[in-house]
Amino acid sequence: MEHITLLLAIVVVTALVFDFTNGFHDTANAMATTISTGALKPKTAVAMSAVLNLVGAFLSVEVAKTISGGIINENGLRTEVIFAALVGAILWNLLTWLVGLPSSSSHALFGGLIGAAVMSAGWSSINGGTVVTKVLLPAIAAPFVAGVAALLATKLTYRINRKITDEAQLKSTAKGYRAGQIASAGLVSLAHGTNDAQKTMGIITLALVTGGVLAPGSNPPVWVIASAGLAIAMGTYLGGWRIIRTMGSGLTDLKPPQGFAAQTSAATVILASSHLGFSLSTTQSCSGAVMGAGLGRQGGVVRWSTATRMFVAWGLTLPAAGLVGAGAEFLTKQGPWGVAVVAVLLVAGSGAIWLLSRRKPVDHTNVTEPEPAGVVTTAIAAVSPPPVGVNVPELKTTIPAPVPAPDAPADPPARPATV
Amino acid sequence: MNIDWAALASVFGVSLVVTVALVGLFSLGIVGLAKQASATTSGSPVRARAGAYACFALCAAAVGYGIYLIVA
Numbered sequence: 001m002e003h004i005t006l007l008l009a010i011v012v013v014t015a016l017v018f019d020f021t022n023g024f025h026d027t028a029n030a031m032a033t034t035i036s037t038g039a040l041k042p043k044t045a046v047a048m049s050a051v052l053n054l055v056g057a058f059l060s061v062e063v064a065k066t067i068s069g070g071i072i073n074e075n076g077l078r079t080e081v082i083f084a085a086l087v088g089a090i091l092w093n094l095l096t097w098l099v100g101l102p103s104s105s106s107h108a109l110f111g112g113l114i115g116a117a118v119m120s121a122g123w124s125s126i127n128g129g130t131v132v133t134k135v136l137l138p139a140i141a142a143p144f145v146a147g148v149a150a151l152l153a154t155k156l157t158y159r160i161n162r163k164i165t166d167e168a169q170l171k172s173t174a175k176g177y178r179a180g181q182i183a184s185a186g187l188v189s190l191a192h193g194t195n196d197a198q199k200t201m202g203i204i205t206l207a208l209v210t211g212g213v214l215a216p217g218s219n220p221p222v223w224v225i226a227s228a229g230l231a232i233a234m235g236t237y238l239g240g241w242r243i244i245r246t247m248g249s250g251l252t253d254l255k256p257p258q259g260f261a262a263q264t265s266a267a268t269v270i271l272a273s274s275h276l277g278f279s280l281s282t283t284q285s286c287s288g289a290v291m292g293a294g295l296g297r298q299g300g301v302v303r304w305s306t307a308t309r310m311f312v313a314w315g316l317t318l319p320a321a322g323l324v325g326a327g328a329e330f331l332t333k334q335g336p337w338g339v340a341v342v343a344v345l346l347v348a349g350s351g352a353i354w355l356l357s358r359r360k361p362v363d364h365t366n367v368t369e370p371e372p373a374g375v376v377t378t379a380i381a382a383v384s385p386p387p388v389g390v391n392v393p394e395l396k397t398t399i400p401a402p403v404p405a406p407d408a409p410a411d412p413p414a415r416p417a418t419v
Numbered sequence: 420m421n422i423d424w425a426a427l428a429s430v431f432g433v434s435l436v437v438t439v440a441l442v443g444l445f446s447l448g449i450v451g452l453a454k455q456a457s458a459t460t461s462g463s464p465v466r467a468r469a470g471a472y473a474c475f476a477l478c479a480a481a482v483g484y485g486i487y488l489i490v491a
Contacts, residue, residue: 056489137427
């Protein structure tokens with residue numbers, strides 16, 4: 001650990017902060033549906049996810065060879081550029097968390113890298129084709145693939161269950177589905193720890209290599225692996241409750257069979273995509289799976305206003321993180337005082353977002369309560385048409401007749417009975 | 420720009436088949452157990468239980484394979 005300059009130390013700390021935001025941003029992927037269907041208590045769910053993320057961080061020794069997957073030319077990447085990229089990614093992660101929208105942490109990192117690299121070395125440092133194949137196309141494909149799989153799986157499970165009508169049997173099957181859901185959620189957590197903690201390890205290792213501390217091509221030191229694993233686990237345990245609420249009960253109302261179908265679809269898509277060579281975002285797969293499961297139940301309704309906000313956030317992730325990354329790189333280019341200014345701005349920005357979040361805190365106690373209509377929600381609800389809901393009574397459960405206005409928190413019967 | 424449509428298609432196909440198969444199996448297992456528990460249906464409860472456990476075993480195998488994929 002010798003010869004670590006101040007700049008390098010700042011980059012390492014910032015990378016760990018990004019890892020931390022990545023953890024609490026993505027808790028929802030594994031645990032949102034598990035919490036909303038009541039399979040696990042909120043605190044238990046995040047604790048389990050945190051442990052599995054930590055385990056996942058240590059599982060694989062295969063370090064991501066490139067942190068950006070070829071989107072930018074990483075040769076001669078300066079340490080300041082990595083720092084600027086991380087600042088963009090962290091601020092976007094915090095902002096989307098504040099408004100409770102699931103968005104891909106990897107895309108935020110890519111955006112930050114693109115912005116910082118362009119500001120540093122011009123447009124030629126970006127591989128435009130790779131941006132399309134690695135970011136844009138997967139963003140469209142992931143929710144579609146996971147959604148269709150979850151939709152069909154939900155339809156199938158309700159079909160198999162159609163003869164189960166008496167109360168005792170319904171209770172028994174719901175218990176079974178909750179158990180199955182915990183297993184799927186565990187797989188998602190484990191895969192997340194392996195992938196995303198690795199990403200941070202890759203960044204820190206790259207920074208150490210560019211800083212001349214490590215020889216090129218070396219594996220991350222143990223302290224890097226341990227700290228990255230701990231940062232993502234702590235972030236996960238803190239729980240991004242705002243995003244969990246959106247994913248677990250904001251997009252649609254999930255019953256245990258749907259939650260199981262959604263989580264299984266997400267786990268399958270994530271594992272299949274990372275092993276068949278077409279990487280799909282965890283967040284986008286999970287959101288798609290939740291929506292697919294919502295549509296698969298007869299009478300199920302997806303709240304398209306919330307979904308639209310989420311899609312908008314996905315579209316904005318790359319340019320927004322890129323702009324912040326570019327701005328940060330513009331400042332760091334000015335010399336050491338620029339780096340200091342960016343560091344101060346990062347702390348101030350994060351602090352401001354945290355203070356804003358304290359106004360209407362969401363934590364494990366109110367995570368399953370309906371989302372109050374915020375300013376953005378009401379504005380969008382005013383301009384977007386109401387969702388077309390088909391209200392067909394399914395099985396023996398009653399479906400509330402009128403479709404509520406988008407995001408209207410009223411209509412208590414529609415809530416899943418979460419205790 | 421080189422979009423790997425074959426990889427995308429195989430991700431789609433594999434995800435679809437595996438998800439539906441797993442959820443279907445698990446549902447069959449759960450429904451089998453539920454029916455057997457209430458014991459009002461005709462047919463041997465032992466066989467229903469064995470079938471249900473076979474379904475769960477297949478699901479557990481799939482989870483095991485998933486863990487193997489993550490570790491490997």
